[in-house]
Amino acid sequence: MLRTRLYADPHGRFVHDVILESCNRYPQKTAIIDSSCNRRISYAEYGELVRTLAHGLVSVGLKPGEVVGIYLPNCWEFCATYHATTLAGGVPTLLNPTYREREVRFQLENSGAALLISDGENLEGIDLAGLPDLRRVYTMRHPHAGAEEFQSLLRPATCALPTPLESSEKTLAALPYSSGTTGLPKGVMLSHSNLVSNVFQIIGPNGSGFAHDDVLLCFLPLYHIYGLNVVLNPALTLGATLLLMPRFNVPNLLGLLVSEGVTTMPTVPPALNALTQAAEAGQFPKGCRLRWVKSGAAPLAPELARRFTALTGLLVCQGYGMTEASPVTHIGYLQPELYKPESIGQPMALTDCRVLDANDRELGPGEPGELVMRGPQFMVGYWKEPAATAAVLRDGWYWSGDVVSRDQNDFYYVLDRRKELIKYKGFPVAPAEVEALLMEHPAVRDCGVIGRPDPAAGEIPVAFVVLREGFPGTSKLKEELCGFVADRLTHYKQPREIRFVEALPRTPSGKILRRELRQGLA
Secondary structure (H helix, E strand, O other), X not given: OOOOOOOOOOOOOOHHHHHHHHHHHOOOOEEEEEOOOOEEEEHHHHHHHHHHHHHHHHHXXXXXXXXXXXXXXXXXXXXXXXXXXHHOOOEEEEOOOOOOHHHHHHHHHHHOEEEEXXXXXHHOOOOOXXXXXXXXXXXXXXXXXXXXXXXXXXXXXXXXXXXXXXXXXXXXXXXXXXXXXXXXXXXXXXXXXXXXXXXXXHOOOOOOOOOOOOEEEEOOOOOOHHHHHHHHHHHHHHOOEEEEOOOOOHHHHHHHHHHOOOOEEEEOHHHHHHHHHHHHOOOOOOOOOOOEEEEOOOOOOHXXXXXXXXXXXXXXXXXXXXXHHOOEEEEOOOOHHHOOOOOOEEEOOOOEEEEEOOOOOEOOOOOOEEEEEEOOOOOOEEOOOHHHHHHHEEOOEEEEEEEEEEOOOOOEEEEEEOOOOEEEOOEEXXXXXXXXXXXXXXXXXXXXXXXXXXXXXXXXXXXXXXXXXOOOOOHHHHHHHHHHHHOOOXXXXXXXXXXXXXXXXXXXXXXXXXXXXXHHHO
16 A cells, blocks of 8 residues: 555644644745635634634634634635634534525534624525524625625634633534535534544645645536545645636636646536537647546546546646545555546555445456445544434444446445435535425425436436326426426526436335336436
């Protein structure tokens, strides 16, 4: 094994302390470039922003262990709020900035968020009334009725910051929401030790190719664990420069590659496909400083990686993980003798892996089975979900639900998913969430949602709907059902196709036989 050591000892380390150490070590260097407002922030300035904002949060009543919702696109305010919240003893829960009211209210209520940091544009049309724990709402660049100015939290305050009540292994550093292997979204309890360990795995010896002199372009959403703990935290830990884009946009991205001297860029397969198409059209800049790209969040087709490399000369390093693992468990290599873009690579340092059959028998090289893992990066558990936690964490091992194989050299390959999640452009879609919403429509008696393979998105949600008596299966009703979901769920969860059926195939216990629905698509 090439990976046996971490970047540093994570024991007793808190995320904000690691970041503030970089702020003290590299005061004059640029930490963050926010392309949404053309602001450049040095490490010294960033450290001051984090400390001031932490004091501001404490001064308005944030108590240790309370949850702070961050409902923002990629921007410097997101970064500073995240690190200030943990410094103030709070727990950040991260909300997708495209969420609709139904999704926002669910996460804020389920997490018990006491404060919300957002923006007037995000909150347009969203009713936050009646949330039992939410005390105050702040908006950063655009005002909103009933919200206070984010800037007020940056006024000098004399209150003391709290000291941690528990160890870094027990103190939560993030509460992102994930659907796990199935079902509705659940809060994933990630401790400071989880996140710091994974950062130190990623940037440790033979880990990723990230370096101190990098300019990392981040269009990946920071609310997602991929953006948060594979880009933001590792970049600032190394003292690199983080270039933020609020969203993926090919022309803007290609311009930034040149103007800002970007050296590396974590991405997802659909974005990589769009960049490959740009390269085929002769739009990809020649002579830029970009050295390599990392792909994650969804399976990477080997042919796509090869095509991108042939057109640009840039290597593509595939990784693998999940929110429950902070998120990285495997990553490939850039060295020619170890370069295998078709593989998710080898496990990170201190990460044990087993491949098991249906009877929990350990399998050898070349035999497909479920990937089961353990390591310091795996979650504490699911928020208020002991049964769901027990289903995936057993005797210290995490059961991934993914079918893999490994070769004689311990390189792993993802073959299939047992979990029901649909991956749309790398974003997880839980069929149960879409099904539960569709069942609220008066025309729907039963429904099942599956993913259909799509070359641009990876998978798109397709809904099979059983109608109630008296409702005709018309194209107008299909449009109405799609609109019903679009009004209540973010764009990537919305079915792109509705199919009316007489009945859904189910097991004797009532579970939907999704495999039969997939066969129906074919």
